[in-house]
Amino acid sequence: MAQPKPKPKLAGKTRIQAINEDIILAAALEVFSAFGYRGSTVDQIADRAGMSKPNLLYYFRRKDDIYRAVLEKTLADWLVPLKSLDPTGEPLSEIARYIRAKMAMSRDNPKASRLFANEMLHGAPAIGDFLSGPMKLLVDETARTIKGWIARGQIAAIDPYHLIFTIWAMTQHYADFDIQIRAVLGRNSNHFADAETTIIRLIQDGLRPRP
Amino acid sequence: MAQPKPKPKLAGKTRIQAINEDIILAAALEVFSAFGYRGSTVDQIADRAGMSKPNLLYYFRRKDDIYRAVLEKTLADWLVPLKSLDPTGEPLSEIARYIRAKMAMSRDNPKASRLFANEMLHGAPAIGDFLSGPMKLLVDETARTIKGWIARGQIAAIDPYHLIFTIWAMTQHYADFDIQIRAVLGRNSNHFADAETTIIRLIQDGLRPRP
DNA sequence: TTAATTCTTGATCAAATGGTCAATAGCGTT
DNA sequence: AACGCTATTGACCATTTGATCAAGAATTAA
Numbered sequence: 001m002a003q004p005k006p007k008p009k010l011a012g013k014t015r016i017q018a019i020n021e022d023i024i025l026a027a028a029l030e031v032f033s034a035f036g037y038r039g040s041t042v043d044q045i046a047d048r049a050g051m052s053k054p055n056l057l058y059y060f061r062r063k064d065d066i067y068r069a070v071l072e073k074t075l076a077d078w079l080v081p082l083k084s085l086d087p088t089g090e091p092l093s094e095i096a097r098y099i100r101a102k103m104a105m106s107r108d109n110p111k112a113s114r115l116f117a118n119e120m121l122h123g124a125p126a127i128g129d130f131l132s133g134p135m136k137l138l139v140d141e142t143a144r145t146i147k148g149w150i151a152r153g154q155i156a157a158i159d160p161y162h163l164i165f166t167i168w169a170m171t172q173h174y175a176d177f178d179i180q181i182r183a184v185l186g187r188n189s190n191h192f193a194d195a196e197t198t199i200i201r202l203i204q205d206g207l208r209p210r211p
Numbered sequence: 212m213a214q215p216k217p218k219p220k221l222a223g224k225t226r227i228q229a230i231n232e233d234i235i236l237a238a239a240l241e242v243f244s245a246f247g248y249r250g251s252t253v254d255q256i257a258d259r260a261g262m263s264k265p266n267l268l269y270y271f272r273r274k275d276d277i278y279r280a281v282l283e284k285t286l287a288d289w290l291v292p293l294k295s296l297d298p299t300g301e302p303l304s305e306i307a308r309y310i311r312a313k314m315a316m317s318r319d320n321p322k323a324s325r326l327f328a329n330e331m332l333h334g335a336p337a338i339g340d341f342l343s344g345p346m347k348l349l350v351d352e353t354a355r356t357i358k359g360w361i362a363r364g365q366i367a368a369i370d371p372y373h374l375i376f377t378i379w380a381m382t383q384h385y386a387d388f389d390i391q392i393r394a395v396l397g398r399n400s401n402h403f404a405d406a407e408t409t410i411i412r413l414i415q416d417g418l419r420p421r422p
Numbered sequence: 423t424t425a426a427t428t429c430t431t432g433a434t435c436a437a438a439t440g441g442t443c444a445a446t447a448g449c450g451t452t
Numbered sequence: 453a454a455c456g457c458t459a460t461t462g463a464c465c466a467t468t469t470g471a472t473c474a475a476g477a478a479t480t481a482a
Binding site: 034035036037038039114117118120121122123124128131132135136139140156158159161162163165166168169170172173174176177179180181183184185191194195197198199201202203204205206207208210 | 245246247248249250325328329331332333334335339342343346347350351367369370372373374376377379380381383384385387388390391392394395396402405406408409410412413414415416417418419421
């Protein structure tokens with residue numbers, strides 16, 4: 001159908017390309033999550049990536065391209081813990097699992113959380129479509145699962161959407177407002193574990209069906 | 212002790228000064244909360260304030276001065292709803308009142324919330340002292356109140372600090388992630404009211420002392 | 423009214439920053 | 453070894469932006 005070796009100009013990436021793009025995206029996540037879009041400079045990212053600015057712009061032609069690439073990559077990771085609700089499982093332990101997964105994400109990848117939060121805070125100029133598309137679908141599906149549990153009397157009646165939002169809010173808060181929490185609780189406390197316990201208890205006791 | 216009319220050069224503000232500083236701070240809140248510190252320009256603020264850039268800089272000599280002034284003013288408002296826990300009141304209704312006050316703040320003053328969130332997100336470079344000072348004191352006091360309730364068996368045992376943080380997280384989320392919530396729930400829904408109901412129910416049921 | 427003070431802004435500057443380009447170096451394939 | 457393609461960067465450019473200044477307009481106090 002095609003020539004055996006048609007000079008793969010636009011084909012797969014070079015070894016060096018793959019390596020450098022990874023390096024750049026990692027550096028970009030560091031910088032963008034710490035300073036926001038406008039607060040970050042291409043020079044900063046290039047420094048962190050250990051290469052010159054023109055070289056960085058050889059891989060991503062515009063600052064905006066870097067930002068969108070790192071956002072896209074980050075969002076993919078971000079969605080993972082949101083998919084861990086099993087409709088056929090036991091509701092309270094499923095929700096506990098959900099909270100644990102989301103909390104682990106905040107603990108292990110706070111920069112992704114902050115990048116995302118910053119984007120939201122400023123009106124989601126780059127991911128509006130994602131929010132009303134894949135994100136909305138996922139939330140709708142999760143809400144349907146919760147509605148099912150409520151209908152079967154397995155948990156107390158509650159607005160499923162706001163239940164989801166509150167869980168997101170609580171878990172992400174520990175990544176996004178890390179500074180504030182540390183200022184109050186001190187540097188060395190492992191507040192993530194305590195927070196997880198508290199949140200799970202609160203939600204479980206708040207959802208337990210009552211006669 | 213002093214002359215009757217010592218040319219009050221550094222004394223109180225002029226009428227025009229007072230007016231213009233108010234106008235500038237209002238414009239600055241708009242702009243900074245929407246675009247962040249680095250994302251905002253002095254020109255933008257001056258435009259919104261309806262005056263020339265040099266004139267604005269006549270009142271606040273540096274961009275940083277404007278930012279700090281609006282942050283300080285905003286933080287004052289911000290603290291108000293955090294003070295509405297009465298140790299002698301009925302715990303569950305006191306906490307409901309607290310949640311309502313915080314939720315009203317998010318609904319009526321989302322820009323203040325976003326300004327604050329943005330500052331947190333980027334490591335609180337301008338208000339670190341505030342966090343470990345007045346803010347920490349206030350949280351400690353509130354935690355003491357909650358501990359008292361727990362000790363007297365009026366509510367279930369729970370980490371008071373994380374209870375406070377989760378309430379903050381949930382209520383502020385509706386201001387800071389407004390875009391995301393609207394993308395999922397649609398533009399016209401009055402989600403603040405529904406969220407308030409859900410949060411209060413969740414927390415109250417989660418805190419009710421059980422035998 | 424008048425004189426001092428406060429207020430306002432057009433013009434301008436220097437630094438920061440996103441982005442380009444031409445020239446060079448490195449790598450992989452034959 | 454030699455050729456072609458990929459990778460790299462110093463130098464440079466145009467624009468944006470925080471900040472200054474001098475000169476004039478408006479306000480205030482006498």
